[in-house]
Amino acid sequence: MQMLNTRTPRPARRFWHGARSSRLTAIAILLPPGLILFSLFVILPLTESGYYAFFDWNGYGTPEDYVGLRNFERIADHSVFHTAVGNTAKIIAVSLFIQMPLALFLALLIYRKTPTNALFRLIFFVPYILAEVAAGLIWSFVFDGNYGVTASIARSMGQESFFILADRDWAFVAVMTVIVWKYFGFHMMIYIAALQGVPEDLIEAAKIEGAKRPQIVRYVQIPQIRPAIIVSAFFAIIGALQVFDVIIPLTNGGPSNQTQTIVTYLYSFGLTRLKIGFGSAVGVLLFLAAILVAVFYQRLFMKGSRP
Amino acid sequence: MSRAAFWRNLARVTILCVVASFVLAPMLATVLGGFKTNAELRMNAFALPQDWNVSFYGSILVDPAFWRYLGNSLLISTGTVVLTLLVGAAAAYVFAQIRFFGSRMLFSYMLLGLMFPFATAILPLFIKVRDIGLLDTYWAVILPQTAFGLSLAILLFRTFFDQLPKELFEAARIDGCGYVRFFWQITLPLSTPILATVGVFVFVQSWNNFLLPLVVLNSREAFTWPLGMMQFRGEYVTEWNRTLAFVTLTILPAIVFFLAAQKYIVAGLTGGAVKG
Numbered sequence: 001m002q003m004l005n006t007r008t009p010r011p012a013r014r015f016w017h018g019a020r021s022s023r024l025t026a027i028a029i030l031l032p033p034g035l036i037l038f039s040l041f042v043i044l045p046l047t048e049s050g051y052y053a054f055f056d057w058n059g060y061g062t063p064e065d066y067v068g069l070r071n072f073e074r075i076a077d078h079s080v081f082h083t084a085v086g087n088t089a090k091i092i093a094v095s096l097f098i099q100m101p102l103a104l105f106l107a108l109l110i111y112r113k114t115p116t117n118a119l120f121r122l123i124f125f126v127p128y129i130l131a132e133v134a135a136g137l138i139w140s141f142v143f144d145g146n147y148g149v150t151a152s153i154a155r156s157m158g159q160e161s162f163f164i165l166a167d168r169d170w171a172f173v174a175v176m177t178v179i180v181w182k183y184f185g186f187h188m189m190i191y192i193a194a195l196q197g198v199p200e201d202l203i204e205a206a207k208i209e210g211a212k213r214p215q216i217v218r219y220v221q222i223p224q225i226r227p228a229i230i231v232s233a234f235f236a237i238i239g240a241l242q243v244f245d246v247i248i249p250l251t252n253g254g255p256s257n258q259t260q261t262i263v264t265y266l267y268s269f270g271l272t273r274l275k276i277g278f279g280s281a282v283g284v285l286l287f288l289a290a291i292l293v294a295v296f297y298q299r300l301f302m303k304g305s306r307p
Numbered sequence: 308m309s310r311a312a313f314w315r316n317l318a319r320v321t322i323l324c325v326v327a328s329f330v331l332a333p334m335l336a337t338v339l340g341g342f343k344t345n346a347e348l349r350m351n352a353f354a355l356p357q358d359w360n361v362s363f364y365g366s367i368l369v370d371p372a373f374w375r376y377l378g379n380s381l382l383i384s385t386g387t388v389v390l391t392l393l394v395g396a397a398a399a400y401v402f403a404q405i406r407f408f409g410s411r412m413l414f415s416y417m418l419l420g421l422m423f424p425f426a427t428a429i430l431p432l433f434i435k436v437r438d439i440g441l442l443d444t445y446w447a448v449i450l451p452q453t454a455f456g457l458s459l460a461i462l463l464f465r466t467f468f469d470q471l472p473k474e475l476f477e478a479a480r481i482d483g484c485g486y487v488r489f490f491w492q493i494t495l496p497l498s499t500p501i502l503a504t505v506g507v508f509v510f511v512q513s514w515n516n517f518l519l520p521l522v523v524l525n526s527r528e529a530f531t532w533p534l535g536m537m538q539f540r541g542e543y544v545t546e547w548n549r550t551l552a553f554v555t556l557t558i559l560p561a562i563v564f565f566l567a568a569q570k571y572i573v574a575g576l577t578g579g580a581v582k583g
Contacts, residue, residue, distance in 0.1 A: 023405050026486030034398035034417065034457055041454035042420050045428035045435060052431060059434055106326060109319050116320070122566060123327045126334070129565035129572065131515035133533040134558050137540060137550065138333050141340065141352075147547055148336075148352055181330065189573050242424040245517040249537065263426045263518075270430055271522065279430045287427040294422055 046287070052280035059276040071281035080269070081282075084260040087172055088240055091261070094176045095183070095236035100229070103184045107191035108217060121192065124185040132182065132245030139178045140165060140250050165251050172259045178246055183239065187232045194228030195221060230301045237293055241286060262286050338559075341552030348548050363552040372527070376535030377557070379445070383520075383531060384513040386449040391456045391509045392502055398457070399464030400490045404476070414465070420458030426518060433522050447523035448531070452513055460505050467501040468494060507571035514561060532557050 053071055055063035075081050106124065110117040127135060142148040145163035154162045164174045198221055206216050222229075244263040251259040253268055260268070266286065270279015332353065340348055341363055342356040367373050402414045432451055441447040471494065479489050495502070520531045530538065536553055543549045565572065 022485035022487070023407070026490070027401055027405060027407060029487055030397035030490065031401045031413075034394045034461070035413070037394060037450065037454045038417055038420065038457050041432065041435070041451045042428065042457075043416075045431035046423070048431035048434075049428055059437075106323070109323060120323050120327060122569075123330055125569060126562060126566070127330060129511065129562065129569070130558055131517070131533055131561070133515075133517050133536060134554055137536065137554055138337050141547055141551060142333050142336065144547065147348055149332075152352060181333075185330075193573065238424065242426055244426065245533075248517070249540070263424070266426060266429070267518075271433065276430050276434065283427040283430060287423050290423040290427070 049280035049283040049287075052277050053284045055277040056275075057277040058274045063277065065277075067277070071278050072285075074278065075281055075285065078269075080257045080260055081265055083257060084262050084265040087259065087261050088243070090172065091176060091179060091240040091243060092237055094180065095240060096233060099180045099184050100187055100232060100236065102180070103187035103232070104191050104222075104229070106184070107188045107195055108221070111192045111195035113196070121189075124188055126185070127182045128185040128189075130182070133249055135178060135182050136246045136249035139174075139181070143174050143250075166255050168255055168258050171251050171255060175247060175250055175259050178250065179243065182246065183236075187236070190228050190232045190235075191225060194225035198224040230297075234293075234297055237297075238290060241289055241293070262289075337551045338555045340548055341555050343548055345546055345548055363549050364556065367549070367553055367556055372535065373553070373556070375528070376530050376532040379529060380514055380531040380533075383445050383448050383452075384510050386445060387452045387456070387513040388506045388509050390449060390453045391460050392506055394453065395457050395460030395505070396464050396495060396498070396502070397490065399461045399468055400494055402461070403465045403468035404490075404494075405486065414461075417461050418458050420455055421462070425455055429518065429522055432519075436523050441523070443524055443526045443529045445529070448513075448516070448520050451519060451523075452509075452516065456509050456512065460509070463501055463505055464498070467498055471497060504571045507568045511565060511568075511572055 052063055054066060054068060056065040056067045056071070057063035106120075110120050130138075143150055143164045145151055145154070145161040145166075150164050151161050154160065164170045202220050202224070203216055206220050211219070242263055243261045244267065247253060247259060247261060247264050253260040253264045262282065263286070266279050266282040269275065270282055336352050339354075339356060340352065342359050342361065344360060347356060398417065402410060402417075436442060436447045436451070441450070475493060475497075476489060479493060484492070515533070516531070517533045520534055524530055524534060527535075527538065536550075536557060539553050540550045
């Protein structure tokens, strides 16, 4: 209604008369495709997984075998699920305490707009745009005990070939290396964009007052890009919850399920065995985890960060 | 002072080069590996090949399956982009331009997709796609991908549409232009920057998508390139050089395209988060 222009009252009235039917037509034509598509392929499956989770069902016919909370109990008792949750927690920890500081450090080195910096920015961003599966395959070659880097290093040290991806203790370390390699560039890009937005005056003022570079970083730049850091941490956590593609070519969850994540767990114990009810229960837990993260995050940071 | 600056800069560039080699070495080994025989690959993964053996690359390039995988991916990605832009922009236009009862509620509803990982609903999605009879078709990937991409697309579109000058619409109305026509003839052409951002972003996501195609595509005829690549890897487990050649051929064009479009990718990634 704010479009009504007071200076042209007469055409405006006619205008609104015809406008009503035009508005309804527009709503009726433009909105439903998106609404239907979204409801059918996002909201409906989501609610259905909340329903299927209470059944023992192989996906054929209709779910009839109501089992109450037994799927959830089974998940809670399954040691592989514990490993999967633990691995997800490890990914979060590595993202927050290794990947993000590394990304911030590099961003501080190359945020200024020079040709050299642009080149490095480009290089560091390449892993991110690579498909996860391709990244996983490349690294499974690198880690191959007969061919890759680990093989060369082991050989030069006079050791036998070492299959890191088949080692129960080290396989997940290898997986996390790949994850850092793949995603640090993304976080770096967020920081660079934020650092370029920090007013140059602030930095100049700090310099005039005798601040050294580390002090400028600590007391001017990092506080200024706090919102960007909060956002990138959020991405890191939500991303950790959905790690899947990288794992499949690297270890496929093995050796003996040591490198499962929540989603690979869902895939290998729910989907490939067609235990739709069980898998849906895992999906529900994943959903709850994501919602919890989002809500807590909103409470903790988002409000406080608004000036 | 300037000498100190020189050393500092040297240290900086050294660090950057070390990280850059950590980033590039695996990819370099991949590209080179495609030229080596398996025996040579075993000896040294990183050295230049003694003979540049192009037969492994060549055998993939003449393999019709390789081109079919790429073609499938291209069709699916393009379909997803077109559908997301059309459907998403239309819905966002209604939210931005027309006030009606329940508009805010519907808008929040459409943004729910930003909240949770795709994988949460993958099993019921599989059942649904199977029951509709879409398994092994392009639509099995296009429709869910579009639906899941809609939330971010609508958010970005709406923010952009809100910033278009309102006077335009008033002028068009007086000339008798309806809402739908205005959307098609004025809003969309004025929105090319955001269309490009969302389009590139959706394309990249679709091109790299693995989980959904893995679940809904079983026939090799319909495989996208990530599935084809895993299939190829399975067939030549002992011949890394073939797999590496395959990886190289599939990622090189993508890298070139994505680097050219990286501005849009970053904008799409950060845009939604900062606003939400």
